[in-house]
Amino acid sequence: MITATQGVKVTSTCATCDGVLVRDVGQFIDRGRLSWGVEGRCRLCSDAWCEMGEGPAPEEIRQALMAEHGTTRLRLATREAGLVPVLRALREVCHLSLGEARLAAADLTGVGLVGTSVEMAHLAEGLRKRSVATTLVPSPA
Numbered sequence: 001m002i003t004a005t006q007g008v009k010v011t012s013t014c015a016t017c018d019g020v021l022v023r024d025v026g027q028f029i030d031r032g033r034l035s036w037g038v039e040g041r042c043r044l045c046s047d048a049w050c051e052m053g054e055g056p057a058p059e060e061i062r063q064a065l066m067a068e069h070g071t072t073r074l075r076l077a078t079r080e081a082g083l084v085p086v087l088r089a090l091r092e093v094c095h096l097s098l099g100e101a102r103l104a105a106a107d108l109t110g111v112g113l114v115g116t117s118v119e120m121a122h123l124a125e126g127l128r129k130r131s132v133a134t135t136l137v138p139s140p141a
C-alpha cells in the first residue's frame, strides 16, 4: 500500500540516439517504507528502463523533487515532547547515529528539519508511532 507519493518528469538527451529522454522520478512510502523509483523512456528510440530502491533516494532525485515541488519542514508540535522517543524515532527511521540524531532532534524542536514532502511524511509517521506529534509545513519551490 502506497501512502504518500511525489514525482517529477525530468528530460535530458538520450545517450543512444540524441533524442529526448524522459525520466519519471519519484519518492513514495510503500507499506511504511521510504522508497524511490526512476522510469526512463526515450521518445525517439526504444531505450527504456526502470529502477527502484528502498531507503533514501539518490541525491539527484531529491534535488529534482525539491526543485519542482519545494521542500517540507517538519517540527515537533509541542516543546513538551520527550527527547528519548524523538531520538529513537530518528535513529530507527533515518538510520542516524546517536550524535546525528541529537543534532536532528535539536532542529526538530527549533527551526525544523527540511526535506522532500515524502521524506518528512515518513519521519512524521515514525514519530507519531512513538506518540510524538509533529507539524508539517510545505514551502513551495
Ligand SMILES: [Zn+2]
Residues within 6 Å of the ligand: 014, 015, 016, 017, 018, 019, 020, 042, 043, 044, 045, 046, 047
Ligand atoms: Zn534514444
